[in-house]
Amino acid sequence: MPRNVSIEIFRYDPQKDDSPSWRTYTIPYEEKNTVLGALIYIQENIDPSFAFRYGCRYKRCGLCALEVDGKPRMACHTYLQEGMRIGPLSKLPVIRDLAVDRKSIFHDLKKYSLYIEKKEENVEIIVEPEQGARLRSCAECLSCLSTCSRYNFGNGNFGGPFLFVKLAQLQFDPRNSKNRFEQAHALGIMHCRDCKNKCFCPNGINIYGDAICSLLENNVD
Ligand code: SF4
Ligand code: SF4
Ligand code: FES
CATH class of the missing domain: 3.10.20.30 (Beta-grasp domain)
Known part of the structure; x- marks a missing residue:
């Protein structure tokens, strides 16, 4: 029945x-x-x-x-x-x-140039480190924003976990030509150092270990 x-x-x-x-x-x-x-x-x-x-x-x-x-x-x-x-x-x-409203978040990708600029000297075969490959499985679902108590929509002072994943993806990409550590710093990644409530990804991405720590390790401050 x-x-x-x-x-x-x-x-x-x-x-x-x-x-x-x-x-x-x-x-x-x-x-x-x-x-x-x-x-x-x-x-x-x-x-x-x-x-x-x-x-x-x-x-x-x-x-x-x-x-x-x-x-x-x-x-x-x-x-x-x-x-x-x-x-x-x-x-x-x-x-x-x-x-x-997902659109506003994706506007941020454009606003902060979170993409690879096409250049003639870009390598043809892309070999990226394992961490970069793992981060590339981000489905852009934006769920991680719900797990970050510091993130507030529309607050340009703190990028939040999704933008940090994007920045780390780019930093690991051999075609990247911008300083993504500086961008992460400008978007407040230093606040993640003392965070007790690490962000969570339902897709299995290790946001803190693979993205945030690698951006923090090389931070400019
Ligand atoms: S929750 Fe995971 S898959 Fe979704 S946007 Fe964040 S990192 Fe990407
Ligand atoms: S480490 Fe903490 S403050 Fe940083 S993005 Fe994740 S939940 Fe937010
Ligand atoms: S419908 Fe595409 S991730 Fe669920």
Whole structure:
């Protein structure tokens, strides 16, 4: 006999609602259902206005990142359970329901030139150290921002874990021609030295060890 589960979901449309609310949904459950499957079910069968993002459904695109019981998770890679409380990434402004403003963060990549500039002398075969290769598996989901108490959206004085991962990726890239240590310093990485609450990546990236420590070891102050 089919079983049901009840879950709570954050709902908020800043254009219409005075404040956010948590709504309970009871939906059919099968073993190994994912949180993403539940969200799709709700949108298709209960409320077509429910907003959330997803893409690859396989932990690659990072679009389905959200919080389950206050912890960042990838919806496509998290099993559904009775009583879960599912909300948006808490450090980013809500556009609607579980969809957050990712665009502003990606503007920062442009603003701080966090990309490789194309030059004729760029090497053709890229051999990067292991740490760089590990950091390259960042899915750009932005979940790590939820785990950093110092990070505040819109505060240009502190870049936060995602920008530090990007800076370290670039620093390990043999084609990089900019001083990424200086940039990390300008974005406040020295505050990470005494951090007791190390940032977490649901995709398995060792943000502190592979990115932040390597940028700190070579810092300019
Ligand atoms: S480091 Fe991890 S949590 Fe942060 S954006 Fe990359 S994949 Fe997401
Ligand atoms: S080490 Fe601490 S302060 Fe630095 S990015 Fe991670 S959680 Fe934030
Ligand atoms: S849908 Fe792409 S990571 Fe989950």
